[in-house]
Amino acid sequence: MADKPTEAHLKANRKWDDKNKERKQYINKRSVARNFIKQLATNDDLSEMLALISDRHKILKKQIDE
Template identity: 45%
Template sequence: MAKLTEAQKRANKKWNDAHKKRMNYIRRRSDSKNFILKYADEEDLDKTLEYIKIRREELKQNN
């Protein structure tokens, strides 16, 4: 990976500081994906599907 210039580091920090919610969302989405693809066993996958169904119902009710 190429080294970042000081200006690019400052720009990245400025963006990250201004978009904390977005960064949190991206991090959590990535964590979920990695857990499912790398660590989840059959029981974890079944529970995840159950949680997805519940969440979809919540979203339908709110829209």
């Protein structure tokens, strides 16, 4: 079993969380999406996601090309 984090470590984590709210939210949402795909998604879910991913790729490519 891992050692419990020290109070200093917890304080440092809270400080990072407070300073990086958007990054933390991004990482959390990415993790949720990956876990859904790996563990719960049905064939229908995956088909829909592939279409969404393709659309997103097109949008990003268009932004880069502009």
